[in-house]
Amino acid sequence: MPQYKLTYFDFMALGEPIRYLFSYGGVKFEDNRIDRAKMWPKLKPSMPFGQMPVLEIDGHTYHQTLPICFYLGKQFNIAGKTDLDSLRISAIANTIHDFRKAASLAWLEPNPEIKSQKTEILLKETYPYYMQRFETDVKNNGGYFHGGELSYADLFFAALYGHFNTLLDTDVLKDYPALKQLVDKVHALPRIAEWVAKRPKTKI
Template identity: 55%
Template sequence: MPHYKLTYFNVMGLGEPIRFLLSYGDLEFEDIRVERENEWPKMKKSTVFGQLPILEIDGESFSQTLPICRYLGKQLNLIGKTDLDALKIDGVANALHDLRKNVAMFYRETDPVIKKQRKEESVNVTVPFYLDKLEELAKTNGGYFHGGKLSYADIFFVAIHDSIANACEIPVTENRPSLKSLREKVLALPGIKSWIEKRPKLQF
């Protein structure tokens, strides 16, 4: 079995979907958490594109959350049966990545005026738009985002759920029964359930 080492900040963020997938697959991994203020600037130049997360597989470094998640999804049979299935699933995962980025834009903003403006737009317009689209997808695909079965996009959604809920201060799945059911199903998966129980308790 390959040796996995994930390096990211001590937040859920873009590292959590990777942690969820590794946990789902019962793949043991080193969970390295970098201190953002002092440690990260020193190591940034040595990373592939000056960004985290980085997943090392048997000592070789790979970067960017979505390709890493897709790779793990393929290893774990979570990208559907055909290339068109994978295309649909990748599209959902990319949309989820965009949603999380939109929330991060206001959450990380240091100017209080800009932060308030961005948060209001995100919470009132952007986030509900995405969540309603996702609800409809789950509703019309047998409780999952594609094909009536679990994919890495479903796991990605549940992995970013808490960050979005905490940052936006909204109940993400309220009045969205398909998303609520999907989240419950993913959280009940043995590997993910075990990860949730032992992971650090963080807000974002």
């Protein structure tokens, strides 16, 4: 069994989908959490392209959340049965990440006036645009994002649910019952439920 070490900040955000996947697969990993204020400035130059999360596999370092999730999805047989399945699942995961990035840019904006403008666009345009389409995908695919069965895109979305709520300061699924049922199904998986119960409690 490979030795896994995940290095990311001491919060959920982009590290959480990877943690969900390890939990789903029942695979032990070192959850190396970095204090952003105290540790990150010194650590950043040593990270690939100055970014996290990074995953070490037997001492070799790999970066970028989505490729890591795809790799783990393949290891745990939830990345699609065919290449076209994998293409579709990866496209969904990337689109979920696009929404996360748009929400993060508004949330992190330091200028109060610009932040207000970005947040208004996010809530009135970006958020419903993505969520309505995600809702339709899940309704049309038997309660999952693809093929009527669990994929790493479902775990990716569920893992970011709490993060989305913080970024938008609302329950993002209150008007989207199919998505809510999907997240509930993921969180009812025994190993995921175990992880959620024991993970460190963080805001984002």
